Amino acid sequence: MDNYTKGANLRSAVATLTGAYLRHGPQLELERCPHCAVARPTLTQLWHIQTADHSGQIKWHWANYVCSSCGRISLAVSRENEAQPIVEIWPQPNEVSDLIPERARDFLRQAIASIHAPAGAVMLAASAVDAMLKAKGYKDGNLFPRIEKAAADHAITREMALWAHDIRLDANSQRHADENAPLPNEADANRVIEFASALAQFMFVLPAQVEEGRRGAIADAAS
Numbered sequence: 571m572d573n574y575t576k577g578a579n580l581r582s583a584v585a586t587l588t589g590a591y592l593r594h595g596p597q598l599e600l601e602r603c604p605h606c607a608v609a610r611p612t613l614t615q616l617w618h619i620q621t622a623d624h625s626g627q628i629k630w631h632w633a634n635y636v637c638s639s640c641g642r643i644s645l646a647v648s649r650e651n652e653a654q655p656i657v658e659i660w661p662q663p664n665e666v667s668d669l670i671p672e673r674a675r676d677f678l679r680q681a682i683a684s685i686h687a688p689a690g691a692v693m694l695a696a697s698a699v700d701a702m703l704k705a706k707g708y709k710d711g712n713l714f715p716r717i718e719k720a721a722a723d724h725a726i727t728r729e730m731a732l733w734a735h736d737i738r739l740d741a742n743s744q745r746h747a748d749e750n751a752p753l754p755n756e757a758d759a760n761r762v763i764e765f766a767s768a769l770a771q772f773m774f775v776l777p778a779q780v781e782e783g784r785r786g787a788i789a790d791a792a793s
């Protein structure tokens with residue numbers, strides 16, 4: 571397997587969560603629309619095109635799909651031709667990896683599904699963060715001190731701990747403290763979900779992918 575193909579396989583991980591490679595077709599079979607997050611969306615192919623790099627060696631098959639619910643377009647690309655697995659989608663689908671512990675995964679899925687009820691989505695995403703920290707042994711006390719402790723232990727990066735303070739993770743307690751504080755809006759909810767997703771990537775998904783890559787490298791070296 572050449573290095574490029576390996577990279578493409580890693581990047582297709584998002585599409586393979588259901589156990590099957592995602593491919594082009596009259597419909598793009600995603601669990602949720604990458605834009606509006608509606609479940610089981612009808613994403614219909616509008617057009618497709620094939621391109622190649624300057625040498626003509628690396629070929630791409632591009633297709634775009636319109637969501638019948640929100641009317642927005644997603645772009646998907648595969649190597650070579652339309653029969654090959656899709657390696658990337660824009661915007662990136664907000665799918666939740668099975669590599670994330672079950673409780674955190676359920677909270678994160680529900681947060682994404684309730685993006686149109688932002689106050690609820692923020693609470694669900696905060697619960698996902700709480701469950702991820704608990705899964706790594708950070709069990710006691712409020713969310714922020716536990717995030718700080720995880721950063722001090724290098725379980726997450728310092729930047730992630732700083733990021734946690736820039737979003738409305740604690741929207742619930744803020745509201746109790748200040749009755750005039752506005753409810754979280756959809757942008758707030760998106761930021762909290764983005765943070766929870768990044769945390770899940772860093773704590774659970776990337777380590778598993780790196781381990782898989784290492785096993786592949788060892789197997790290649792042995793063959």
Ligand SMILES: [Zn+2]
Pocket residue numbers: 603604605606607608611637638639640641642
């Ligand atoms: Zn949509």
